[in-house]
Amino acid sequence: MPSFAYTARDGAGLSVTGVLAADSASVVSQMLRADGKYPTDIRPTSDARGGNSTGSVPGISSTGIKLGRAEVIQLSTQLAIMLETGVTLSEALGCIAQQSERPDVRKLVADLSQQVQGGTDFSAALARHPRSFPRLYVALIKASEKSGMMAKLLNRATAYLRDEAEIVRKVRGALTYPLIMFGFACTTTIFLLAFVLPRFTAIYANKGAALPTPTKILMAASSLVVGNWPALLVGVGVSVIGLILFLRTSRGRRTWHFAQLRIPLVGGIYRKLHLSRGLRMVGTMSGSGVHLVDCVTTAHDLCDNTYFRDLWGKVSEQIQSGKQLSEPLFQSNLVPRSIAQMLSSAEKSGKLAQVMEQVAGFSEQELKEKIAEMTRYIEPIMIVAMGGIIGGVALALLLPIFSISKVMAH
Numbered sequence: 001m002p003s004f005a006y007t008a009r010d011g012a013g014l015s016v017t018g019v020l021a022a023d024s025a026s027v028v029s030q031m032l033r034a035d036g037k038y039p040t041d042i043r044p045t046s047d048a049r050g051g052n053s054t055g056s057v058p059g060i061s062s063t064g065i066k067l068g069r070a071e072v073i074q075l076s077t078q079l080a081i082m083l084e085t086g087v088t089l090s091e092a093l094g095c096i097a098q099q100s101e102r103p104d105v106r107k108l109v110a111d112l113s114q115q116v117q118g119g120t121d122f123s124a125a126l127a128r129h130p131r132s133f134p135r136l137y138v139a140l141i142k143a144s145e146k147s148g149m150m151a152k153l154l155n156r157a158t159a160y161l162r163d164e165a166e167i168v169r170k171v172r173g174a175l176t177y178p179l180i181m182f183g184f185a186c187t188t189t190i191f192l193l194a195f196v197l198p199r200f201t202a203i204y205a206n207k208g209a210a211l212p213t214p215t216k217i218l219m220a221a222s223s224l225v226v227g228n229w230p231a232l233l234v235g236v237g238v239s240v241i242g243l244i245l246f247l248r249t250s251r252g253r254r255t256w257h258f259a260q261l262r263i264p265l266v267g268g269i270y271r272k273l274h275l276s277r278g279l280r281m282v283g284t285m286s287g288s289g290v291h292l293v294d295c296v297t298t299a300h301d302l303c304d305n306t307y308f309r310d311l312w313g314k315v316s317e318q319i320q321s322g323k324q325l326s327e328p329l330f331q332s333n334l335v336p337r338s339i340a341q342m343l344s345s346a347e348k349s350g351k352l353a354q355v356m357e358q359v360a361g362f363s364e365q366e367l368k369e370k371i372a373e374m375t376r377y378i379e380p381i382m383i384v385a386m387g388g389i390i391g392g393v394a395l396a397l398l399l400p401i402f403s404i405s406k407v408m409a410h
Contacts, residue, residue: 008037064129080154181382197222214396276363283356
């Protein structure tokens with residue numbers, strides 16, 4: 001008869017482990033419940049697994065399956081609810097795999113279920129799909145396996161993913177509008193220079209009137225676009241490719257990240273985004289029982305900005321040398337002094353994780369307000385810019401009419 005290793009909670013809520021012999025995992029679950037225990041994980045022991053149970057679902061690449069953030073959030077929410085109601089991890093994964101309508105989700109969950117049934121830790125099974133589950137998520141699940149609070153930490157990981165997705169969506173939404181307006185302005189200008197202005201050039205040339213300086217400049221630009229458009233297209237293409245290749249280098253990324261943090265209006269948003277994400281990451285993991293060095297290392301590895309990554313690297317070095325986390329924060333111009341002071345006080349009181357999450361929430365609220373403020377400013381700025389471009393072109397076209405009228409009057 002096969003044997004199964006289990007993890008359960010007794011009547012006092014304490015985590016207990018053991019091995020039972022039974023025909024199936026469901027029988028083990030019934031035996032534990034009859035004994036007054038709450039099973040959280042049941043898996044075959046190494047003797048019962050044999051050699052083939054640790055394989056994976058066919059068709060999965062070495063980098064795993066990629067799911068969208070919304071799908072990961074939905075999967076985590078379903079899993080947390082099922083675990084809270086007493087369903088074991090293996091049963092929950094099997095149920096989700098059967099009911100899922102999306103092929104990628106079904107395949108990924110089936111792989112997770114097969115790995116868990118084969119005796120692999122759930123965190124290790126998740127780590128096989130890094131494009132779907134970030135390192136913070138995997139670290140929280142690994143901590144839950146030690147503490148026996150998988151449902152609680154799944155809810156916490158899901159809340160983190162949901163908050164992060166909302167913040168990223170707001171930032172992208174705030175930046176999309178000005179980019180669309182800028183693209184429309186460029187397209188309109190090119191259309192006027194290439195198709196509208198050449199017709200006026202022929203009219204003014206036949207009249208023989210002296211053109212005003214703004215009109216001459218505009219006509220010269222139109223002639224440049226019309227007469228050299230192949231070379232201009234090649235030049236733009238080469239410039240774009242060169243810029244992309246430059247941004248892929250270490251120096252290029254650092255230059256771009258430097259510009260990100262200092263662009264008027266947008267720079268403040270990027271600063272608050274990277275700071276709030278880092279604080280939320282460290283606070284969430286630290287509050288879940290993950291070692292502080294691992295928390296800061298994860299924040300360093302997952303940070304998208306080179307300058308904030310350097311900051312978290314300095315913080316990690318400080319912690320490992322026995323110094324306080326807040327010392328590099330005081331020295332950095334990326335972190336407001338008030339936040340560094342709050343974290344310093346939290347270290348002394350032993351409430352660092354709690355205060356970090358509160359500060360992250362405060363920073364995220366400030367970020368939302370900053371986005372709303374930028375949106376209020378950027379809309380009239382873009383309207384004025386568009387009006388200036390169209391109005392300037394129209395004025396340059398109309399000025400020669402007055403010159404022609406004077407010539408005809410004399």
